[in-house]
Amino acid sequence: MKKSHPIRRVVLAGAATVSGIVLLLSLKPASDPGSAQAAGAGAPPAASAQGGAEAAGGTVTGDAAQTQYGAVQVRLTLANGKIAKAEAVQAPKGGQSDQITANAIPKLNQAVVTGQTANIDAVSGATYTSAGYKKSLQSAIDKANAGAGSQGSGGSAQAATVTGDAVQTQYGAVQVRVTVAGGKITKAETVQAPKGGQSDQVTANAVPKLNQAAVAAGTADIDAVSGATYTSAGYKESLQSALDKAKASAGSAQGSGSQASGGGAAQARTVTGSVSQTQYGAVQVRITVADGKITKAETVQAPKGGQSDQVTANAVPKLNQAAVAAGSADIDVVSGATYTSAGYKESLQSALDQAGG
Numbered sequence: 001m002k003k004s005h006p007i008r009r010v011v012l013a014g015a016a017t018v019s020g021i022v023l024l025l026s027l028k029p030a031s032d033p034g035s036a037q038a039a040g041a042g043a044p045p046a047a048s049a050q051g052g053a054e055a056a057g058g059t060v061t062g063d064a065a066q067t068q069y070g071a072v073q074v075r076l077t078l079a080n081g082k083i084a085k086a087e088a089v090q091a092p093k094g095g096q097s098d099q100i101t102a103n104a105i106p107k108l109n110q111a112v113v114t115g116q117t118a119n120i121d122a123v124s125g126a127t128y129t130s131a132g133y134k135k136s137l138q139s140a141i142d143k144a145n146a147g148a149g150s151q152g153s154g155g156s157a158q159a160a161t162v163t164g165d166a167v168q169t170q171y172g173a174v175q176v177r178v179t180v181a182g183g184k185i186t187k188a189e190t191v192q193a194p195k196g197g198q199s200d201q202v203t204a205n206a207v208p209k210l211n212q213a214a215v216a217a218g219t220a221d222i223d224a225v226s227g228a229t230y231t232s233a234g235y236k237e238s239l240q241s242a243l244d245k246a247k248a249s250a251g252s253a254q255g256s257g258s259q260a261s262g263g264g265a266a267q268a269r270t271v272t273g274s275v276s277q278t279q280y281g282a283v284q285v286r287i288t289v290a291d292g293k294i295t296k297a298e299t300v301q302a303p304k305g306g307q308s309d310q311v312t313a314n315a316v317p318k319l320n321q322a323a324v325a326a327g328s329a330d331i332d333v334v335s336g337a338t339y340t341s342a343g344y345k346e347s348l349q350s351a352l353d354q355a356g357g
Contacts, residue, residue, distance in 0.1 A: 164242030206225040
C-alpha cells in the first residue's frame with residue numbers, strides 16, 4: 001500500500017481546518033446577539049414604525065351629512081397625526097348625481113390629504129356634495145382630535161376640538177367650532193356664517209366679536225352683537241351644542257377612568273335638546289343629567305315679545321321644575337301655555353334621547 005505523501009496530508013489537514021472555520025463563522029451570527037442585531041437591523045424599525053402609525057393614527061368615520069341629493073359621509077385614515085387617506089363612505093347617487101359624484105369626490109379626497117383640514121374649496125358643479133363632504137369631514141377630524149386627547153396619559157389637560165350643530169337663521173347657517181382645554185374655551189371660530197350681500201358686512205363685524213366673547217366668557221351666555229341679532233342667536237345656539245358635546249366627551253372619558261379604577265361616582269352631563277318650533281316662537285331645553293336623573297332643566301330659547309313674555313315667565317319655571325321632578329318628558333301642560341308646553345316637552349325629549357335617558 002502506498003503511503004500518503006507528507007505534503008498531501010498537510011494540504012488535506014489545512015482544507016479540513018478551513019472548512020471547520022467556515023462552518024463556525026456561518027453559525028456564529030445565530031448565537032451572537034450583537035451579530036444577530038446587526039444582521040437583522042432592518043426588521044425592528046419596520047415593526048416600530050407600524051406600531052407608531054397605529055398609536056398616532058387609525059381610521060375615523062365622520063357623521064353622515066344629509067344634502068339635497070343624498071347623504072355624504074367621509075372616512076379618514078390617520079398616520080403619525082396626519083391625514084394619510086380620505087374617502088367617501090356615502091355620496092349622492094342615481095341619475096346625474098353619479099356623474100357629479102364621480103367627478104367631485106376624488107378631487108375632494110385629494111384636497112383633504114393636501115390641505116390636512118376641512119377648510120377646502122367646493123368643487124365647481126357640486127356645491128351640495130362639497131358642503132356635505134366638508135361637514136362630515138369636520139366631524140371626522142373632531143372625533144380624531146377627541147380620540148387623541150383621551151389617549152394622552154400626561155397630567156396636563158388635553159385639548160379637544162369640537163364642532164357644534166349648524167343652526168339655520170333667517171340669513172343663513174351659523175356653525176361654531178371650539179377648542180377646549182382644561183375645561184376652558186381656548187379658541188372659538190365659525191365654520192359657517194351668513195354671507196352674500198349685506199350679510200358679508202354683518203358677519204365680518206359680528207363674528208370676531210362673538211369668537212372673542214366666547215373665549216372670554218367660557219360659556220354660551222354671551223351678549224348679542226348689535227345689528228347682528230340673528231347671527232348672534234345662531235352663534236350662541238351652535239356654541240352651546242359644541243360645549244355640550246365637549247362636556248359629554250370629557251364626562252365619558254372621566255367616567256371610563258373612574259370605572260377602571262373602581263370609582264362609583266357617575267359623571268354629570270349637560271345636553272341641549274333640539275329646537276322645537278311653535279306657533280309663537282322656538283323652544284329649546286337644556287338639561288343636566290347625573291346617575292340617570294335630571295338634576296337641572298332650563299330653557300335656552302322660549303317665545304318672547306308681546307303677550308309671550310308673560311306666558312313664558314309663568315310657564316317655563318313650572319316646566320323646568322316638572323322636568324326635574326318627573327325625570328322624563330312625560331309632564332303636564334301648563335294652563336294657558338299649550339304651545340310653549342308642547343315645544344318644551346318635544347325639546348326635552350330630544351335632550352333625554354341624546355343623554356340616553
